[in-house]
Amino acid sequence: MAVALDDATVAFDVAGGKVYTAVEQATLRVADGEFVAIVGPTGCGKSTLLNVAAGLLQPVSGHVRIFDQPLRGLNTQAGYLFQADAVFPWKTARDNVAIGLEVAGVAREEAVERAQTWLNAVGLGAFAARYPHMLSGGQRKRVALAQVLIRNPKILLMDEPFGPLDAQTRQVMGNLLLDLWTRDRKAVLFVTHDLEEAIALADRVVIMSAGPSARIIGDWRVSLPRPRDIFEVRLDKDFHALHREIWSVLKAEVMTTYAQASGTGGAA
Numbered sequence: 001m002a003v004a005l006d007d008a009t010v011a012f013d014v015a016g017g018k019v020y021t022a023v024e025q026a027t028l029r030v031a032d033g034e035f036v037a038i039v040g041p042t043g044c045g046k047s048t049l050l051n052v053a054a055g056l057l058q059p060v061s062g063h064v065r066i067f068d069q070p071l072r073g074l075n076t077q078a079g080y081l082f083q084a085d086a087v088f089p090w091k092t093a094r095d096n097v098a099i100g101l102e103v104a105g106v107a108r109e110e111a112v113e114r115a116q117t118w119l120n121a122v123g124l125g126a127f128a129a130r131y132p133h134m135l136s137g138g139q140r141k142r143v144a145l146a147q148v149l150i151r152n153p154k155i156l157l158m159d160e161p162f163g164p165l166d167a168q169t170r171q172v173m174g175n176l177l178l179d180l181w182t183r184d185r186k187a188v189l190f191v192t193h194d195l196e197e198a199i200a201l202a203d204r205v206v207i208m209s210a211g212p213s214a215r216i217i218g219d220w221r222v223s224l225p226r227p228r229d230i231f232e233v234r235l236d237k238d239f240h241a242l243h244r245e246i247w248s249v250l251k252a253e254v255m256t257t258y259a260q261a262s263g264t265g266g267a268a
């Protein structure tokens with residue numbers, strides 16, 4: 001199992017000496033080569049779970065195993081893609097991609113050559129000499145993807161990576177991700193609030209309840225055939241049936257979150 005969280009509870013110390021339990025007894029597994037999406041209402045604890053898998057946060061109880069070994073410290077087998085770009089503004093696209101290898105001790109010439117290959121793979125070969133401010137949001141996201149993939153992590157942890165992009169670019173990036181993933185099928189844990197995106201991309205969709213003490217309340221297998229084109233798959237009747245089924249569970253949690261935020265309390 002690439003990622004295994006068992007009964008993981010995550011709590012934070014907050015003001016006034018109080019403790020806020022964000023996630024309660026989450027059990028989540030991602031097999032090697034599997035693409036799992038986590039969906040839940042805003043603030044429920046999706047990023048928290050991802051941070052636990054990354055080794056950035058430790059649960060107060062429960063276990064985290066990476067390829068069947070207890071996780072201690074940072075998860076060095078994982079590459080992490082955030083919503084915000086992690087590109088250096090003063091470096092060209094090529095140097096931004098090469099740096100991960102250079103830091104790992106790869107000679108500059110080889111690092112730059114491999115960076116160019118990855119920029120080609122993400123469709124940005126002709127933009128290698130541009131600085132981030134000379135790239136569109138979608139292009140910067142391609143740089144960020146190449147930055148992560150060049151290090152060849154066994155696991156990809158993705159936190160709303162396409163969140164800031166417009167709807168069309170999100171779909172193009174989704175197809176690019178699927179295309180790259182199909183080549184060597186890494187384990188992927190993908191956080192999104194977008195149920196359609198989750199179903200279109202993933203092998204499994206995991207749903208979290210509204211917080212506090214959010215739990216995993218559903219786990220659906222997506223048996224839509226691959227390779228998938230995420231423009232096309234959304235037109236499939238099986239896609240719609242699954243979307244309806246999952247949404248019937250997710251909707252109540254989303255309404256609960258909005259009710260909490262507006263101070264009207266309880267579930268819808």
Ligand SMILES: Nc1ncnc2c1ncn2[C@@H]1O[C@H](COP(=O)(O)OP(=O)(O)OP(=O)(O)O)[C@@H](O)[C@H]1O
Pocket residue numbers: 012013014020022040041042043044045046047048049193211
């Ligand atoms: N360091 C922290 N200290 C205190 N509370 C925190 C901390 N980090 C997260 N939280 C709280 O834990 C809960 C879960 O946060 P998290 O960022 O995991 O949610 P999320 O589902 O990823 O949200 P979103 O969809 O809005 O990105 C939230 O209520 C958040 O305020």
